Amino acid sequence: MRNMPRSADPAVRTALVEAAAEMLAGRATVTARSLAHATGSSTTALYTHFGGMPGLWRAVRQEGFTRLGRRLASVSRTEDPVRDLAALGAVYVLSAQTDPHLYRAMFDAAGDLEDPAAADALFGGLVDCAERARQAGRFDETVDPLAVATRFWAAGHGLAMLVLTAVLPVDAIATHGPELAVGVFTAAGDEPGRCRASTRAGWASSGVAEAVPGG
Numbered sequence: 606m607r608n609m610p611r612s613a614d615p616a617v618r619t620a621l622v623e624a625a626a627e628m629l630a631g632r633a634t635v636t637a638r639s640l641a642h643a644t645g646s647s648t649t650a651l652y653t654h655f656g657g658m659p660g661l662w663r664a665v666r667q668e669g670f671t672r673l674g675r676r677l678a679s680v681s682r683t684e685d686p687v688r689d690l691a692a693l694g695a696v697y698v699l700s701a702q703t704d705p706h707l708y709r710a711m712f713d714a715a716g717d718l719e720d721p722a723a724a725d726a727l728f729g730g731l732v733d734c735a736e737r738a739r740q741a742g743r744f745d746e747t748v749d750p751l752a753v754a755t756r757f758w759a760a761g762h763g764l765a766m767l768v769l770t771a772v773l774p775v776d777a778i779a780t781h782g783p784e785l786a787v788g789v790f791t792a793a794g795d796e797p798g799r800c801r802a803s804t805r806a807g808w809a810s811s812g813v814a815e816a817v818p819g820g
Contacts, residue, residue: 618654620644622668625661626706629713635661659717667719669711673700674727680811686737687795691786691807693731694761698778699811701765709769712762731758738795745794753793760785783808 624643628635635658637648644650655661676699680692701708711724718724735750735757744753764781767773773781783804790800 613654617644617646617650618664619668621646621650621654621661622665623706626665626669626704626710629665630706630709662713663717663719665707665710666713666717667724669704669707670718670720670724670727672704672707673697673711674723676700677727677730685803685806686734686741687743687790687800687803688807688810690731690734690738690757690790691783691804692810693734693807694757694786695782695808695811697758697761698765698768698782701769702775702778705769708765728754728758735793738790738793743795743799744790748793753789756792757786757789760789 621640621644624640625635628639628643633639637651640646640651641648651657651661655664676696677693680689680696683689731754732750735744735748735753738744738753739746739748739750744750761782764773764778764785768775768777786804786808787797787800790804791797795803
């Protein structure tokens with residue numbers, strides 16, 4: 606017989622979050638009973654860990670940003686800000702591939718976030734890196750780092766979603782991801798040859814399949 610846990614169990618909490626994200630992506634009905642069936646927990650586990658369905662949806666969205674944040678934080682800072690920006694973008698799409706259901710849930714505005722500031726800070730890291738590239742003379746001094754970061758994020762997010770929804774094959778990430786980065790960075794003023802070298806280095810450091818054809 607399944608019993609209500611006496612206290613929150615991190616493993617059960619994670620299982621509930623991942624199951625809910627997967628069910629949401631599959632357009633399945635998410636209830637306490639369906640979650641219990643999917644995770645082997647009790648129907649009361651939802652309330653023990655989240656207080657109810659709204660708390661669960663907040664946790665699902667936040668978990669996606671939390672995992673993305675850990676991965677972005679692993680990107681080392683070098684003296685080449687364009688390489689670093691490319692690496693952040695590559696890790697972003699890798700994170701989407703690694704946790705596809707959570708990634709899709711991250712952008713479902715039907716649920717609130719537990720910590721919106723933490724999510725915003727991840728985008729702020731892209732802006733800061735673009736500002737470093739501007740200060741280093743790689744991007745034009747008149748370029749707005751916020752605009753560069755927005756275009757770069759939009760390109761990466763669009764590519765990730767096209768792959769996750771099977772509109773494009775998985776290898777499209779390696780084929781098109783670096784080229785999108787080069788396009789954004791050269792439009793911001795970076796020299797094409799140097800930009801490709803930096804992008805290649807950043808992409809290679811990320812763990813995503815090597816790309817940047819030509820060179």
